Amino acid sequence: MARLFIAGLLAVPALAKIAEVADTLPDHSRPFVVRHLEGQKVQLADDVFRTLTNINTTANASANPVAAGFSMLLSSGKPNDAVPPHYHVHWHETFIPMAGQIRVWANGRPRDLGAGDFAMVPAMTNHSYQHVAQETEFLGLIQPAGFDEFFQAVSSPWSPAYNVPFPPDQALAFPTATFAKVATSFDVNHVNMSQTEKGACEADWHEGNGTLPNDSKTPYFLANGAGPHYWYEAGGAVISPLATSVQTNGNFTIAQISMRKTNANATVASWSSIDHQFIFGMKGRVKFGIAGEDVELISGDSLFIPAGTNVTFRSTVNYNKFLWCSGGPNGVDSQLIRAGKKWAYSTPPAH
Structure with a gap:
């Protein structure tokens, strides 16, 4: 699988145990803080992705080496087109909105998620998503670690003069050719499914039962405050x-x-x-x-x-x-x- 090496760390006092990261993450597991909208930033079309953990920080020194760590990404953007439908053989993906609204498809009808809602998309699940609100921010844990490198491969580095969530008036063209070239090497597998085939948005899904499934293969949604x-x-x-x-x-x-x-x-x-x-x-x-x-x-x-x-x-x-x-x-x-x-x-x- 393609991989980009990430290294570098904001200088901190010699005695500090907790690093304050402004740009790139540590190259090993150590305590560190990433303040809001800091971290390594890349721009993909209208959106900005910030890497908060990666393979270097999470895939070693743990008692769970089989899991191979996890990547944590913060995505910010305005309303856009849905991501082309796809599935992953290995990646287990989550969607955790912090602000605005994101529409998520997962083996079925789409659902609009707001702050406090949650979506789980296991491997082999056909899925897609898009930003719906004018200012949307969501957190995504992807396991195992390494999926942040896909976004680095298809995006452009973003170094703004002012660290706002995303550049609303400076969108980039979607890198269609690059996306197609590297997608399969990062386990992004296209699904032939139109937005119409996905069906209309399930508007009343928040009223359903918030029970967690008893297996690791079923995609599910939890409304804010639901669940155990x-x-x-x-x-x-x-x-x-x-x-x-x-x-x-x-x-x-x-x-x-x-x-x-x-x-x-x-x-x-x-x-x-x-x-x-x-x-x-x-x-x-x-x-x-x-x-x-x-x-x-x-x-x-x-x-x-x-x-x-x-x-x-x-x-x-x-x-x-x-x-x-x-x-x-x-x-x-x-x-x-x-x-x-x-x-x-x-x-x-x-x-």
Whole structure:
């Protein structure tokens, strides 16, 4: 498979344990933060893709080498044409909107997803997507790692004077020839299916049951706030799994954590995992402690925590939300679920 080597790191003080990445990612697994709209950026037609983790940061030093890491991409753009329908033999893909609206097809009728919704697209699923709202931003975890290199191969580097989400008035022509040339080498396999054949958008899908499937081959959608929830009282947090090891064949997990303010005098637990961890801020402000250093995340910031690294976290505002993703079945999100109890809601109690 084609591969681009990514290296380089923003200079940080010699004693710093947590790197602040402005452009390219570290060439090995280490703690690092990517602030909102920072990171390695490429432009594909109307859209900008930012790489938040890649094969160099996630595919080694983990207890789950079979999973071969994961790539995390942040996509920003305006309304555009749907991506040509395709499937992957190996890639397991997710769509997690943060703002705006994205339309996703997955072996059936399209569904419009907004902030807080979730779509899982396993390997061998015919799928497509397009931005619908005037300003759309979504996060995508793709496993195994390496799919970010496809976007680098078909896109152009983007180095704006001002780091806005995307250039609304500076679209590039879609690189049709380049796309066709490299697609199959990155396991992007075209499907002969028109938009009409995909059917009309399923407008009422949010009202359906939010049950996770019992296998790793079924594509599924979860509406904002749907699905199972677990209340971890000691940490004041509700953990809502979007994908467990059952739906990913043990290769990764994703959970949304909603957290109320941590008391100033509270003693918080320290957590560690044999799998790599990735956190993305959705709302509010949360403080993480890693190797004696503290780092705060706000909406759009991300934090990578290598396997075997101890971490604490506390909410410094009344309410916040963040995603917790793990590169295997033993992540902190899974540990929090086991430490909690079933809960009927996606938000913590007020008492």
